[in-house]
Amino acid sequence: MPSTALAGTRIRERRLLAGMRQADLAREIGVSPSYLNLIEHNRRRAGPRLIEAAARVLGVDVSALTEGAEAALLDALRDAAALARGDPEPEAGRVEEFVGRFPGWAALLAAEHRRAGDLERTVERLTDRMAHDPYLSTALHEMLSAVTSLRSTAAILSETEDLPPHWRRKFHDNLHGDSVRLAEGARALAGYLDTAADDDRGAAAPQEELEAWLRARDYHVAELEEPRANVSEDALIAAAPELASNSARALARRYLRRYRAEARALPQERLVAALAAHGPDPGVLAAQLGQPVPLVFRRLASLPPESEGLPPVGLVMCDGSGTLVFRKPVAGFAFPRFGGACPIWPLFQTLSQPLRPVHCQVEMGTRPRQLFDAYAVCEPVGPTGFGAPQVLEASMLILPVDAGSSPGQAPLAVGVSCRICERTECPARREPSILVEGF
Amino acid sequence: MSGRVLVIEDEPNITEAISFILSRDGWDVACHADGATALEVIRETAPDLLILDVMLPGQSGYDILRELRAAPATRDLPVLVLTARSQQPDRDLAARLGASRFMSKPFSNADIRAAVREMVQA
Numbered sequence: 001m002p003s004t005a006l007a008g009t010r011i012r013e014r015r016l017l018a019g020m021r022q023a024d025l026a027r028e029i030g031v032s033p034s035y036l037n038l039i040e041h042n043r044r045r046a047g048p049r050l051i052e053a054a055a056r057v058l059g060v061d062v063s064a065l066t067e068g069a070e071a072a073l074l075d076a077l078r079d080a081a082a083l084a085r086g087d088p089e090p091e092a093g094r095v096e097e098f099v100g101r102f103p104g105w106a107a108l109l110a111a112e113h114r115r116a117g118d119l120e121r122t123v124e125r126l127t128d129r130m131a132h133d134p135y136l137s138t139a140l141h142e143m144l145s146a147v148t149s150l151r152s153t154a155a156i157l158s159e160t161e162d163l164p165p166h167w168r169r170k171f172h173d174n175l176h177g178d179s180v181r182l183a184e185g186a187r188a189l190a191g192y193l194d195t196a197a198d199d200d201r202g203a204a205a206p207q208e209e210l211e212a213w214l215r216a217r218d219y220h221v222a223e224l225e226e227p228r229a230n231v232s233e234d235a236l237i238a239a240a241p242e243l244a245s246n247s248a249r250a251l252a253r254r255y256l257r258r259y260r261a262e263a264r265a266l267p268q269e270r271l272v273a274a275l276a277a278h279g280p281d282p283g284v285l286a287a288q289l290g291q292p293v294p295l296v297f298r299r300l301a302s303l304p305p306e307s308e309g310l311p312p313v314g315l316v317m318c319d320g321s322g323t324l325v326f327r328k329p330v331a332g333f334a335f336p337r338f339g340g341a342c343p344i345w346p347l348f349q350t351l352s353q354p355l356r357p358v359h360c361q362v363e364m365g366t367r368p369r370q371l372f373d374a375y376a377v378c379e380p381v382g383p384t385g386f387g388a389p390q391v392l393e394a395s396m397l398i399l400p401v402d403a404g405s406s407p408g409q410a411p412l413a414v415g416v417s418c419r420i421c422e423r424t425e426c427p428a429r430r431e432p433s434i435l436v437e438g439f
Numbered sequence: 440m441s442g443r444v445l446v447i448e449d450e451p452n453i454t455e456a457i458s459f460i461l462s463r464d465g466w467d468v469a470c471h472a473d474g475a476t477a478l479e480v481i482r483e484t485a486p487d488l489l490i491l492d493v494m495l496p497g498q499s500g501y502d503i504l505r506e507l508r509a510a511p512a513t514r515d516l517p518v519l520v521l522t523a524r525s526q527q528p529d530r531d532l533a534a535r536l537g538a539s540r541f542m543s544k545p546f547s548n549a550d551i552r553a554a555v556r557e558m559v560q561a
Contacts, residue, residue, distance in 0.1 A: 141494060144523040145450045148545035152456035155548045160463070167459065174452040 007051060009402065010065045012040035014058045022308060029053040034306030041312050041400070043331055073099060076110035079369065083422075121334075123420075123434075139189045146182040150175065208337075209248035210255060211327060213240045219328050220304050224260045225268050233257060259302065266291050266299050275300075275309045282375050282397050283357060293357050293377045297397040301328050314372075314398035316341075320391060322348055332370040333398050336417040343428040344414045347396035350378035354392060361401060361411040365421050371401035371411055442559050443467045445486035447477050447503070448521065449495050453544075457490065460548050461555060474498035478506055481513065488559050490551075493522035493533075501536055508537035517558040521546070 015025050026036040029050060038044040046054070046065075055062040074095055081090040091098075099106040153171050157163070163171075223231045233256040243249045266289060278284050282300060286293045301315035314330025322343075327335045335341065341348075346358045357377040364370050375397040382391035415421030418430045444461055448454045449472040458468045471480045475497025481489060489507075493500035500520060507513040517539045522529060525543030533541045540554055 141523050144544050145453065148523075149450060149452035149456060151545045152460070152548055153452065156456060156459060159548070170455070171459075174455065178452055 007046045007065055008039045008041060008044075011036075011046065011051075011054050011058075014054075014060055014064065015040075018058055020058070025054065025057060028057040032306070034304070037306045037310075043312060073106060073110050076113055077106060080109065080113040082369070136189075139185060143182060143185045143189070146178045146185065150178045150182065153178070206245050206247035206251050207325065209243055209245060210251045213242040213252065214255075214328070216242065218305055219302050221256065221259055221263075221302065222304075224256065224263050227264065227267060229260070229263075233260070258298075262295050262299055263302075266295060268299075268303065271296075271299050271303065272307050272309075275303075275307065280309070280311055280313075280399055283359065292379070293375075294379055294393070294395045297375070297377075297395045300397065311399050315395065316345075316347060316398070317393060317395045318347055318351075319393060320351060322351065325393075330372075330398050330400065332400065333364050333372055334416045340430065341417055342415045342421065343430070344412060344426065345396060346374045346376035346412070347394050350376045350394045350396075351392060354378045354380055361409075362414045363411040365413060365415040365423050373399045373401055374412075375399075441465055441467070442487035443469065443484065444488050444490060444555060445481060445484050446470045446490045447474070447480075447495065447500070448472065448490070448492040449474075450492075456548070457551065460552060464552055464556070466555065472496075474500070474503060477503050481507065481516075486516070488517045488519065488555060490519045490521060490555075493520060493524065493529075501532065504533075504536045504538060517561070519551075519554055519558060 011025075015022065022036055022040070023033045026033040029036070030053065031039075031050065035044065039046050039050070051065050052062055055065050077095050077099065078092060081092040081095065084090050153174050157168070157171050157175070221236070223229055223236060233253050236256060237243055237249050237252050240252070243252050270289065271285070274285050274288050278288055280300065282293060282296045285291075285300075286296045289296065291299075297315055300310070301313050303310050303313070305312070312330045313328070314333050315326065315328040316324060316335055317326040318324050318341075322340065324335065324341060329335055346360055346362070350356065350358050355378070357375065359373070359375045362372050362374045364372065376394060378392055378394035380390060381393045382388075413423055413426070415423055415426075418426075418428075418432075419434055421429075421433050423429075424433065444466045446454055446457050446461075446468060448457070448470070451472070454470045454472070458470055461468045469480075469484050469486070471477060472495075474495030477491075477495070477498065481503075491500045491503060495503075500522070504518060504520065507516060507518065518537070519540045519542060520533045520538040521542050521544060522533075523544045530541050539558055542550065542554060
């Protein structure tokens, strides 16, 4: 067992060694299979009681599941050392000695490193939003214009003693107009930010409305999984308050039609059985199931997260211009909300070579650095024929690499987008990074 | 004070306020709201000083400034850039494009009166 394994990973490894089904262990320790699945993939933290129960059921000592705590501390410190830009460099080779001699300081440093990472992610998100959110930018500009006019006009009224009556009336009218404009703008902005607080993002575009709806149901539309499901797309849409705009409902209709067709072509039970037999490699699954690779991507991304053998799955799709048209995030691999993504992603590499699947490991540059298996393929969509424009759609499936496994070859260094990426030497950089060069 | 000031700003109430306070100081003030035709109006008006908003319909203030500095007749025209964006990169960009002075919104009337006076006398 690798020394860096996290508790969830250790539980999973011990369960598999014991030949026990996830559902059976979940029942024995009194949690749902989906919750245990999240724990085993380190998406939820395993508490002491759960670890004790799991150790009892699996017949191992509690320490066999918990001895990763120190390893996690070492990992955090190594990560901090790797990202350090100081001179002299941290003595990375003596990190274990440091933890042994100064456990309190080591824990503090690791905690501060994590906190810095969290703050960076917050800055990234807010900066991305401030820089690219068209609604926010316009609203703030409108309000600043109203405030500018108010300030200037109010100063004229208070400081000009001999103001002619017609000018006084004029400026009073302007004050009234600007104050109304400011109040309306503030109310609209507050409403927008209140909505954003619900999911930390707020839907600013039809695509985001659709994604919010899908996220609320774990990207799984159970109503369309039955082979003879007769619920209509419109009925599903009508019951979805998240789909507020006509454009979002049109997007949802198209998405659900495709979902229904693909659920019929590759039923959930068949995919889950193949997953259990062959693992999550989408290339292997496509070959075994006789289905196109992009369809397998989408079906894997729409399985219930508690499905046996299913790792956390991210999916991102773009059109021929590179615009992201679908985003199902996975922990550690962020997608930009607006603007261009990292051009190094295999997703974009496939646009120049349609129908040729690409697989490689990628290392996301955000903290902590994480490895993912990225599977990408591009296919022509839409009508074909001589003279018809080529319409492309590329998809990339993203699966986290187990913390304990070692990469076969050097992973591809990627980021979220140039603006929030620290890889200063990247040949594909479009603009300076605010994380390196500041605002 | 005497001299001609042209204000290119698309917010009518801001334009009105600037126009009023500068007129009271004796400046001959003209106003224009459209970025697309701004260069033409600048050439026709031949102002002693230009107050230029950045976010304009038709053409941005930065694009207008770039063209002003490329033309011999307006290369040295004093330009006061007004913008709601006040971060250092915005200031740097304005300076690189040849802005004589940068002022962020909201501004005080006293500041804008002083800036115009200093820039024309410089």
